[in-house]
Amino acid sequence: MNTRKHYKHCFAVAAYGESPYLPLLLHSLTMQSIESRVIICTSTPNRYITKLSAQFGYPVYVRNGAHGLQQDWNFAYEMGAERSELVTIAHQDDLYFPDYTKALLHAFQHFPDMSVFCCRYDTIDGEGNTIDGSSEKVKRILRLRLKDHAHADRTIVKLSALRYGNGIGCPSCTYHTKYCPAPLFRNDYKFVIDWDTLIRLAREPGRFICIEKPLMAYRVHAGAETMRNIENHNREKEEREVFRKLHSAPVTDMLMHFYKKAYGAYQQDPKQ
Template sequence: MMKLHAFAICAYKDSPYLESCIRSLKAQTVQSDILLCTSTPSPFITGLGEKYGIPIYIRHGESSIRDDWNFAYHKADARFVTIAHQDDLYRKDYAEKLLECEKKYPDMTVFTGGYAVVKEGRLSGFEAVEFIKRILRLPLRFRRISHLTWVKKSALRFGNSICCPACAYNKEMLGEPLFTSPYRFALDWDTLYKLAELPGRFICVERPVLFYRVHGDATTKACIADNSRAKEEAEMFLKMWPAPVVKVLMHFYRKAYKEYD
């Protein structure tokens, strides 16, 4: 019988933060299935899987964010799947809040929430970037109309206000593969924009549901360094706005990159 929810952790190499992520999932007030998925198998990952009694699934082939996420999504045998990022910590009532929303809104395709930033091991609180994102997510707080395409897209038109690792996807309604975008950094934004066009409701719990870790080895920082983030974000904005508006948006958006300095 398919479970209601599963955390599918995408493990990449030997992250010093992976065990903390696992512990946060094990500490949930409502238990969900937990699985480890990796395209970079190692004794370190195997050891943590054995220590916490978590099944490990290995994807053979070159590592790819899109392919790794789709693999994890596929392996999770549950109605709702959270692609857990190994760097982050989940609040102990994440699954509880998800299930409460599912009972109230059976047509929910995406569950999400806010986040607090952890930088170099310290909780930095609500930074300016997250404050702005909370404003951008405001349309989703009108839950009675959060099934409408324009409402869902309005939370994405000025940038991706939805935190990717905070999302749980309704696998029964959305099917597979979930991630079809060619992007590396804007993969989640592009995916959510496409999902907004499908039937179903986006539900946002406007409070931190996880602690998002910012560190020097994060993929986001690498995408800033090689300019792929700016390129992909500009392309996403061009899907929604004329070029002169995109130029203005990107001027302000680049300032947010300092979050990773």
């Protein structure tokens, strides 16, 4: 890749440890129909990441200090923001389909006030097989009002995708640095870090553009951070806290009753 070339968009890969899925992610980024800048950001430098960096030709940027989700994601975002105005924090377990960048840039061309871009996604297991996407179907319902791109700059429209659950898939998001200044993540959550951030961004200037076409795949597997947060009950705790910021206690209890059913999607991976 020509590092001197100007790219409007950057995939900032948040790499941690030695994920067996990282090569698959990097390969999916090489297959984009429109080239983006790609960088690898990590707080756990090792030979594995260095080898993949050399293999794919993507530079590695190392953050000094202990691993932490907020710190690692903010570092990746800031490294990307130094190089491009549109930044996707690519999760190492996921995949991006060839037209992700194409759809993103097309949306940006038509809506330069876009603060957040997101899309529909497929759900895959540890082997790459598509699994039940019922939770994504629910998210699609939550995102219904975002289909009206002409009015997706209104706070009420943006919040409609977030009030009754997080209708926006975190790894599908690209942030416009003009409207989303660093630090991007300003809370201490371990699971709902993106949901709480999107609620804040929904109340600030900028348009949320959602493309209801699967442009990426979100992987669920036994080693995923999501699974750890379910097992230690942190997901339930944090989701309840965010709902309480938006609703009364009785409404929060009702929403949590139905929202916890989505946890079952993580039991479908045969590796668990």
